[in-house]
Amino acid sequence: xxxxxxxxxxxxxxxxxxxxxxxxxxxxxxxxxxxxxxxxxxxxxxxxxxxxxxxxxxxxxxxxxxxxxxxxxxxxxxxxxxxxxxxxxxxxxxxxxxxxxxxxxxxxxxxxxxxxxxxxxxxxxxxxxxxxxxxxxxxxxxxxxxxxxxxxxxxxxxxxxxxxxxxxxxxxxxxxxxxxxxxxxxxxxxxxxxxxxxxxxxxxxxxxxxxxxxxxxxxxxxxxxxxxxxxxxxxxxxxxxxxxxxxxxxxxxxxxxxxxxxxxxxxxxxxxxxxxxx
Amino acid sequence: xxxxxxxxxxxxxxxxxxxxxxxxxxxxxxxxxxxxxxxxxxxxxxxxxxxxxxxxxxxxxxxxxxxxxxxxxxxxxxxxxxxxxxxxxxxxxxxxxxxxxxxxxxxxxxxxxxxxxxxxxxxxxxxxxxxxxxxxxxxxxxxxxxxxxxxxxxxxxxxxxxxxxxxxxxxxxxxxxxxxxxxxxxxxxxxxxxxxxxxxxxxxxxxxxxxxxxxxxxxxxxxxxxxxxxxxxxxxxxxxxxxxxxxxxxxxxxxxxxxxxxxxxxxxxxxxxxxxxxxxxxxxxxxxxxxxxxxxxxxxxxxxxxxxxxxxxxxxxxxxxxxxxxxxxxxxxxxxxxxxxxxxxxxxxxx
Numbered sequence: 001x002x003x004x005x006x007x008x009x010x011x012x013x014x015x016x017x018x019x020x021x022x023x024x025x026x027x028x029x030x031x032x033x034x035x036x037x038x039x040x041x042x043x044x045x046x047x048x049x050x051x052x053x054x055x056x057x058x059x060x061x062x063x064x065x066x067x068x069x070x071x072x073x074x075x076x077x078x079x080x081x082x083x084x085x086x087x088x089x090x091x092x093x094x095x096x097x098x099x100x101x102x103x104x105x106x107x108x109x110x111x112x113x114x115x116x117x118x119x120x121x122x123x124x125x126x127x128x129x130x131x132x133x134x135x136x137x138x139x140x141x142x143x144x145x146x147x148x149x150x151x152x153x154x155x156x157x158x159x160x161x162x163x164x165x166x167x168x169x170x171x172x173x174x175x176x177x178x179x180x181x182x183x184x185x186x187x188x189x190x191x192x193x194x195x196x197x198x199x200x201x202x203x204x205x206x207x208x209x210x211x212x213x214x215x216x217x218x219x220x221x222x223x224x225x226x227x228x229x230x231x232x233x234x235x236x237x238x239x240x241x242x243x244x245x246x247x248x249x250x251x252x253x254x255x256x257x258x259x260x261x262x263x264x265x266x267x268x269x270x271x272x273x274x275x276x277x278x
Numbered sequence: 279x280x281x282x283x284x285x286x287x288x289x290x291x292x293x294x295x296x297x298x299x300x301x302x303x304x305x306x307x308x309x310x311x312x313x314x315x316x317x318x319x320x321x322x323x324x325x326x327x328x329x330x331x332x333x334x335x336x337x338x339x340x341x342x343x344x345x346x347x348x349x350x351x352x353x354x355x356x357x358x359x360x361x362x363x364x365x366x367x368x369x370x371x372x373x374x375x376x377x378x379x380x381x382x383x384x385x386x387x388x389x390x391x392x393x394x395x396x397x398x399x400x401x402x403x404x405x406x407x408x409x410x411x412x413x414x415x416x417x418x419x420x421x422x423x424x425x426x427x428x429x430x431x432x433x434x435x436x437x438x439x440x441x442x443x444x445x446x447x448x449x450x451x452x453x454x455x456x457x458x459x460x461x462x463x464x465x466x467x468x469x470x471x472x473x474x475x476x477x478x479x480x481x482x483x484x485x486x487x488x489x490x491x492x493x494x495x496x497x498x499x500x501x502x503x504x505x506x507x508x509x510x511x512x513x514x515x516x517x518x519x520x521x522x523x524x525x526x527x528x529x530x531x532x533x534x535x536x537x538x539x540x541x542x543x544x545x546x547x548x549x550x551x552x553x554x555x556x557x558x559x560x561x562x563x564x565x566x567x568x569x570x571x572x573x574x575x576x577x578x579x580x581x582x583x584x585x586x587x588x589x590x591x592x593x594x595x596x597x598x599x600x601x602x603x604x605x606x607x608x609x610x611x612x613x614x615x616x617x618x619x620x621x622x623x624x625x626x627x628x629x
Contacts, residue, residue, distance in 0.1 A: 011481035014451035036399040116383035121372035
């Protein structure tokens with residue numbers, strides 16, 4: 001700290017600063033700030049690569065496991081189960097990935113640096129949205145590995161490369177949207193562990209009470225009713241149509257609509273509860 | 279004891295830019311559960327001054343600062359910073375105030391340079407300028423060598439420096455420092471003091487909290503003493519010290535039973551009562567002049583009171599609190615007499 005004896009700098013004038021101060025954050029500023037936060041999250045990922053374990057292992061493990069366990073029972077054999085299951089696994093991995101968003105946000109928010117983020121003149125949504133932008137990378141890895149593993153096991157998607165890419169893209173969009181639910185949980189829960197257990201309770205019904213692994217027709221009526229309105233079912237059906245037959249069905253629209261509704265509800269809720277926190 | 283209000287003679291720097299005070303707070307209050315952490319505090323901080331908020335742990339200093347910095351909601355009362363309402367315009371306030379917390383608020387996952395870069399970018403500074411500012415601040419705070427090391431390897435002093443550097447990126451006109459030197463060694467503390475003086479020389483206003491009377495004495499133009507969420511005194515450091523005597527005579531009696539006699543003797547010699555410490559047989563005597571210590575000792579000898587130890591020191595925060603509130607600076611274990619007297623020595627040199 002060789003103090004400020006150095007070059008005589010222009011004096012700080014409070015009156016000028018007050019005159020120059022803006023009352024609100026503009027949209028452009030919000031985007032720049034969100035990207036700066038995303039940069040921070042990416043740096044953090046690079047320095048803590050163990051974060052990628054779940055993203056990398058789960059698709060590989062689950063694809064193999066589910067194919068051999070359920071394949072024979074549900075579809076007769078593993079080969080014919082793959083087109084049904086891979087899009088299901090895709091939805092499941094993406095959901096698990098976005099669950100981590102909430103847990104990590106909670107952990108992060110307990111650190112001192114969040115105090116500084118709050119004291120800076122930045123959009124309140126930036127510290128929440130930044131990590132979610134960086135998480136796009138994780139969704140991409142998870143989705144790619146799922147299809148990769150499927151291909152290794154003999155899955156030959158009828159929709160071709162274009163269909164598969166579209167399915168992956170849809171899954172990423174859905175994951176990012178649903179992540180707002182977990183972000184909200186992250187801002188209301190008291191600890192990272194609490195986020196984890198609350199998220200599990202949301203995640204399990206969403207993934208397993210869907211058509212991800214079993215055909216809906218085999219379910220009792222009351223359960224089938226829930227499965228049909230579950231947004232994960234729409235994602236799975238849409239992804240199946242895209243990957244297996246390059247068909248852009250109405251399910252895509254339903255999925256995107258569900259995403260929009262989730263964002264419209266949970267993004268404002270998250271920001272509000274983040275503001276109130278601390 | 280009543281509040282010592284002081285009017286600094288002369289206009290001071292305030293007369294320059296307009297009539298706005300740097301900070302004006304009225305009846306500021308915050309309640310956590312049923313506990314009133316800040317219980318109606320008025321504060322006037324003039325532009326260009328260093329204003330010290332002195333108090334023990336748990337007195338409400340940090341809570342007050344966090345309310346002023348928009349980090350906590352104001353439950354009652356109102357506050358303005360350079361004439362801008364804190365509750366009504368938080369975004370403007372955040373552009374005017376730099377906050378350095380008690381605990382380092384930098385990102386552990388980034389290097390020092392990356393931290394400064396991130397905070398610059400967040401505040402809308404273009405990439406090339408952000409890089410330049412980072413280099414400048416790293417140099418100014420002696421962090422060039424550590425610039426690209428992870429923060430996890432930083433010492434406490436280095437973190438504090440980086441933290442302060444991060445608060446200065448946009449050169450805000452008002453800077454809040456929450457206990458800027460708690461836990462720092464005396465040398466680093468002295469450097470921090472120089473830096474804080476440099477900020478004011480640049481035209482900034484500084485509002486700092488501290489547990490150390492000596493720090494307030496060294497740095498602050500004016501001081502408010504806070505206890506249990508209330509302001510118990512305000513004035514220049516000199517006025518505060520006069521209120522408690524310029525020095526304090528500490529006596530430990532060989533026979534604690536003789537305490538009443540000793541109190542009687544002190545009252546006769548000085549015309550005021552000494553403060554009996556919680557420990558048996560320990561007396562604190564406020565003195566206007568250190569010379570009077572001899573008078574007290576001679577009178578005690580004449581009265582046949584024997585003493586096991588004697589020391590004369592500048593008043594510690596504890597004594598200020600005893601004098602102002604009638605109770606000690608409780609909840610404050612960190613501050614020890616030895617610590618104070620250590621700093622006292624450097625105080626003498628600096629003045």
